[in-house]
Amino acid sequence: MAAALNARVRRRVLDADLRVPLTPESPVTVLFGPSGSGKTTLLRCVAGLDRPDSGSRVEFDGSPWTAPGTHLPTRRRKVGYLFQDHALFPHLSVAGNVGYGLHGLARRERADRVAEALSSAGAAHLRDTPTRRLSGGEAQRVALARALAPRPRLLLLDEPLSALDSPTRAKLRTELRAILLRLGIPTVVVTHDRVEALALGDRIVVLVGGRVHQMDSVEHVFSRPATAQAAAAVDVENVIPGHVRELSEGLARVLLGRHLVTAVGGHGLTPGDPVLACIRAEDIALETGPAGGHAASPRNHLPATVSAVAPDGPLQRVDLDAGVPLVAFVTRHARDDLELVPGRQVTAAIKAPAVHLIPRP
Amino acid sequence: MAAALNARVRRRVLDADLRVPLTPESPVTVLFGPSGSGKTTLLRCVAGLDRPDSGSRVEFDGSPWTAPGTHLPTRRRKVGYLFQDHALFPHLSVAGNVGYGLHGLARRERADRVAEALSSAGAAHLRDTPTRRLSGGEAQRVALARALAPRPRLLLLDEPLSALDSPTRAKLRTELRAILLRLGIPTVVVTHDRVEALALGDRIVVLVGGRVHQMDSVEHVFSRPATAQAAAAVDVENVIPGHVRELSEGLARVLLGRHLVTAVGGHGLTPGDPVLACIRAEDIALETGPAGGHAASPRNHLPATVSAVAPDGPLQRVDLDAGVPLVAFVTRHARDDLELVPGRQVTAAIKAPAVHLIPRP
Amino acid sequence: MDWQAIALSVRLALATTAILLVVGVPLAAWLAFSRRRWTVVVEAIVALPLVLPPTVLGFYLLVALGDRSPVGRWWSELTGSPLAFTFNGLLLASVVYSLPFAVQPLMTSFAGVDRRLLEASAVLGRTTAGTVLRVVLPLSRPGVATAAVLTFAHTIGEFGVVLMVGGNIPGETRTVAIAIYDSVQAFEYAAAGRTSLVLLLFSLVVLVSTYALQRKGGPAWPRP
Amino acid sequence: MDWQAIALSVRLALATTAILLVVGVPLAAWLAFSRRRWTVVVEAIVALPLVLPPTVLGFYLLVALGDRSPVGRWWSELTGSPLAFTFNGLLLASVVYSLPFAVQPLMTSFAGVDRRLLEASAVLGRTTAGTVLRVVLPLSRPGVATAAVLTFAHTIGEFGVVLMVGGNIPGETRTVAIAIYDSVQAFEYAAAGRTSLVLLLFSLVVLVSTYALQRKGGPAWPRP
Amino acid sequence: GSEAAGSEGEVRVAVASNLKFAMADIVAEFEDAHPGTTVAASYGSSGAFVQQISNGAPFDVFLSADTGYPEDLVQDGLADTGDVFGYAAGRLVVWAAADSPADPSGGLPALADDAVGTVAIANPEHAPYGTAAQAALESAGVADDIEDKLVLGENIAQTAEFAQSGNADAAVVALSLALSPSMSASGEHSEVPPGSYPRLDQSGVVLPDSANPGGARDLAGFLRSEDGQAILEEHGFAPPEPGEEG
Ligand SMILES: Nc1ncnc2c1ncn2[C@@H]1O[C@H](COP(=O)(O)OP(=O)(O)OP(=O)(O)O)[C@@H](O)[C@H]1O
Ligand SMILES: Nc1ncnc2c1ncn2[C@@H]1O[C@H](COP(=O)(O)OP(=O)(O)OP(=O)(O)O)[C@@H](O)[C@H]1O
Ligand code: MOO
Ligand SMILES: [Mg+2]
Ligand SMILES: [Mg+2]
Secondary structure, eight states: OEEEEEEEEEEEEEEEEEEOOOTSOOOOOEEOOOTTSSSHHHHHHTSSOOOOOOTTTEEETTTEETTTTOOOOOOOOOOEEOOOOOOOOOOOOOHHHHHTTOTTTHHHHHHHHHHHHHHTTTTTGGTTSSGGGOHHHHHHHHHHHHHTTOOOOOEEEEEETTTTTHHHHHHHHHHHHHHHHHOOEEEEEEOHHHHHHHHHHHEEEEEEEEEEEEEEEEHHHHSSSSSHHHHTTOOOOEEEEEEEEEEEEEEEEEEETEEEEEEEOOOOOOTOOEEEEEEEEGGGGESSSEEEEOOOOOOOEEEEEEEEEETTEEEEEEEEEEEEEEEEOOOOHHHHTTTTTTOEEEEEEGGGGOOEEOOOO | OOEEEEEEEETTTTEEEEEEEEESSSSSEEEOOOSSSSSHHHHHHHHHHHHTTTTTTEEEEEEEETTTTTEHHOOOOOEHHHHHHTOOOOTTTTTHHHHHHHTTSSSHHHHHHHHHHHHTTTTTGGTOOOOOOOOOOHHHHHHHHHTTTTSSSSSEEEEETTTHHHHHHHHHHHHHHHHHHHHTTOEEEEOHHHHHHHOHHHHHHHHTTEEEEEEEOHHHHHOOOSSSSHHHHHTOSSSEEEEEEEEEEEEEEEETTTTEEEEOOOOTTOOOOOEEEEEOGGGGESSSSSSOOOSSSSEEEEEEEEEEEEEETTTHHHHHHHHEEEEEEEOOOHHHHHHOOOEEEEEEEEGGGGGGGEEEO | OOOHHHHHHHHHHHHHHHHHHHHHHHHHHHHHHHOOHHHHHHHHHGGGGGGSHHHHHHHHHHHHSSTTTTHHHHHHHHHHHHHHHHHHHHHHHHHHHHHHHHHHHHHHHHHHHOHHHHHHHHTOOOHHHHHIIIHHHHTHHHHHHHHHHHHHHHHOOOOOOHHHHHHHHHTOOOHHHHHHHHHHTTTOOOHHHHHHHHHHHHHHHHHHHHHHHHHOOOOOOOOO | OOOHHHHHHHHHHHHHEEEHHHHHHHHHHHHOOOOOOOOOHHHHHHHHHGGHHHHHHHHHHHHHHHTTHHHHHHHHHHHSSSTTSHHHHHHHHHHHHHHHHHHHHHHHHHHSSOOOHHHHHHHOOOOOHHHIIIIHHHHHHHHHHHHHHHHHHHHHOOOHHHHHOOOOOTTTOHHHHHHHHHHHHHOHHHHHHHOOOOOHHHHHHHHHHHHHHHHTTOOOOOOO | OOGGGOOOEEEEEEEGGHHHHHHHHHHHHHHHHHTEEEEEEEEHHEEEEEEEHHHHHOOEEOOOOSHHHHHHHHHTTTTGGGEEEHHHHHHHHOOOOOOOSOOGTTTTTGGGGOOOOOEEETTTOHHHHHHHHHHHHOOOOOOOOGGGGGEEEHHHHHHHHHHHSSSSSEEEEEEETTTTTHHHHEEEEOOGGGGGGGEEEEEEETTTTOOOOHHHHHHHHHHHHHHHHHHHHHHHTTTOOOOOOO
């Protein structure tokens, strides 16, 4: 059995059963879920800061941390923890904060490790700032450095980059991933940001209402959520109720409103089953001319009317009426080329593999 | 002279001069800038929580709040403030927190306003949760409700939605904007999120290193930053140094590496001037066939080689080598259709208006 | 057992505690939150009554409250009864002498309240007084408990000041502390021991209840 | 002016304060952070010495320190000198009597330290003792100052206990409080007044410096 | 002798603490003899009472442990010479606990013995019994020898406690204390020769602002009466100097 962090944790809303492999080559597990779903509670139980209800069990690399009659004290778990609200020591300098966990190291080595951790966290320039004066984002970076400095056995990061501006955030997440890979520190990181999840994570755990709904590769989870709640959590723009019509050769034909749509998959479904069809907005291409030629996979074409167009970050969000409401993301380029304005008739092209079916109870 | 919030504030890093119009139809000003640029400090000075250095001046709708010899106490400014770290009263219930600023209202009305504010902030279900037990995102929503409840003259929101998951965030920002429009409360909101800035803001102020670098409509600032620092702050993916070659009829031809690129604009430039060309990644379209037909504006075509492709949220980030490095965002659709893999030869199509020039010192 | 003396002491201790909380809260708030430099001097002055031996402090208070002093005369004329050698005089003396025990813990607690909460309160339109009442005080429960406990216990046991200002008059100024002292002076060790025991047990009950009340929902060490 | 008595008092007060900080910190930490229910009882017991009149407490201490008690005999045999009527005996008595003034403010301050910081310290591998030393104590500076000030001032002014245990031996147990009391008893009001004034001024200087030191970089009210 | 009508009600007496043991019996007999009159006794040090009376303490009678304090009151115009009355004189004894190395039967000279470690006397600076003890030690020629052994009690009762608790080997105290049940049970005493120290005359005074002058005079009279004197003698007091009466 490969090394793993096994956690079966019940506490308050939380009722989660989790097995995170500890592999140095793919160290990062993203914990994703709506506000209040129990992410912080889970991390705290793993760190030993909260004592989960009886029957819970936390096991790290074969040794029990929390088990009936056992509770390894937090300080012996040797985890790194970035608190959602930072919890910096206000009376210590930035360097004092970062070096706090480095007892046992020689003074020189300690200073080196502090400097290294600070620069890893993009906070080298903050070394001499009084801790009480740090801005929100600055404090977050110092907290990250503090968690990294002792090179813990396990890193638990509760929204480590949420207070940062996007250039800094982008830079840090690349660097953070590189460091984690280099040191091979298994890490569980809470984030609300899809880009961050993609950039940082080797796998993702979706926690909704205290329960684990899915654990898989990040891309997979975002495009093929396992449950309706997971789909909502990863913010799938189009979740359309429908019914299975036919199943054949790994393809399913589903009735969504008045359209028959082809999806890849459909294992375990039988005709007549109610389903939810999940389609990411960026997987809906809009066309005005006839259907394109070199399609590698079966494509669905749904005639639709544009009802609204609005910028959404780097993309344009296009609301469509195709009998069922649809949302598509297109580039500004495409918007201009296709002259997308409300009322315009378009064809929404959706590849069959982009339609993901979830059984509906 | 139209009603405005005028602030000339000097304190620590901050040296900002700002004029925010107070118009009920376009109430929201976004404050954008890197971590540590002085956003919180600016809000605090406006709220009267910090006293700016002498010579500073804050004037709201004609009445001086901070001026030589004058300092209107915070409590009389009647502002709503959402603190970056929430600062909820731990000893009060959620309802107690939200109702805290509603002294002077009758008990009944107070209860109504609390309920209304809570539901505006997506926190109606938290009414009876003990404040100490709120999760990070829950606390943020309660803090938002608390700031909204007294219907202040001016709302100052320091990253009001940063701790929320994206579905909740998307929902809240739409609702928040609707409320602000309905009540016509002038609002200054700090955010690090481009989507949020676009969805919430009527205008945006870019603060870098304590100075105001630009104030304009959100879309304008993101596509046409005024300074190199502003470009970095709004995270323009391509900022390429070059020189002006020709200027004619509102068009500029600029040498970027070995390519001559056409840009719209160029006022105030003369041939030979060093410039930075800013191009948003989503404005670079990739083509493999011959150039498309119905271009509405002059288009640049740069041959390039794909060097990397990676998912970036809903988009695919394509790194290109076109003599100068370029980054383009394309949809998954486009990636598949164009068979974008490292090594592939493509043409990068960039419309002239998408190339924005900034004079380079 | 001198129940009369016990009752008198309890009455005195309760009244002193009540007055000192009422007087101490604004004073402590002012000391905790003022930015003026010289407040440290006031802080120190509040602690000064402690430095004098109680009987000496009592002597000075006696002179200040007696019928030869303007204060004493003024009070006499106002109320028709003197201050010294009465319960009211005792109360006043106890309040002065226990002032530091109330003000110091309150001040420490007040100063420890998270500044951001004070700012939040100001933003929401509350005055300083309103903030002290609604935010600072509720968050300073342990400090209030400490202030109350120290004041109460100290007043129960207070002897020198009370003896001097009160004059050991049964039923009026003879507190249980003086009664026990008298027993010891008269070598009535058994009686002194019995009264002491009653006093200690009673105080234990009062203190334990105060602490237990204050602890409810209070903080606790994180299991490390 | 009885400079010898003043010097003795200062020595006693400093020693008492030092001992009580050393003893008080672990005790207060244990009381503040223990989750056990019955710690409230220990908390209350710590405050109990206050409840007895000082002379009576002094009397019981005298009995406890005397040659007839095991403690007194053990000490006598160990050191060859008795505890009663010596500086050491006085010190012991002062420590017992001032215990609540040190422990209570420390405890209040400790309990007020943000729990999250304690958690952060535990995560970073520190033991409870290490956390108290590195996080709790530095963040409790106002509480430490209060504890020190109350202990110091109270010991300077302490009279009943010292009188009982000390026996008023010049240079050994005759503190300035006793000296002033003696002056007052002998109707030497001018001498008493002079000594009191010196004592008050000296204490004022000590207290102001303590507070000023403690305040540096401390919190202040947000300008509302 | 005064009218019975004036003697109704309460008499507040400030009593020097060394009189405490006798006072209980005196009050009991006095109240028996004067139905309708009750005595409320406050015990304390004579010096403190003078200070309190100077500041308006509501006492009717003050029974001092010496003659000086009442005279001070007269001098300060707070009492009339005619209202001062002598009521007893104190007697000095050496007291030691049963298990003490000191032998009280040897009187003061025996205290110089090396076996005696600590000797408690009242503070000679302001306690009359302390002044007397100091004088007696000098008369006995041992004052210098035992100077280093001395511990000072604030008052005579505290002085006795030093010896009684075993912390002082011997104490020079009032006979009235040595006769108390507790002390006579736990140790021995011998009287210091009366001639070797100045007389410890104790006088009282009826205060001019008394709310119950009748009762006050009755009590003063009772103390000097045969019955009163008998009780005082029983508790270790000598009769007052004749002719002291004003
Ligand atoms: N002591 C408690 N008793 C009961 N419920 C609690 C307690 N503490 C927290 N909760 C609730 O448990 C839920 C999970 O909290 P948690 O902090 O783990 O959420 P989270 O997933 O971290 O959310 P966020 O993303 O907003 O930080 C919340 O709804 C919270 O209100
Ligand atoms: N008292 C102070 N003295 C000196 N510098 C300070 C002080 N307080 C804050 N600063 C510095 O001022 C800068 C601006 O801080 P501010 O909190 O306004 O940043 P911000 O723009 O809100 O950043 P963030 O997005 O990270 O919250 C920071 O670099 C901070 O370290
Ligand atoms: O009764 Mo005295 O005057 O204290 O010895
Ligand atoms: Mg959380
Ligand atoms: Mg900020």
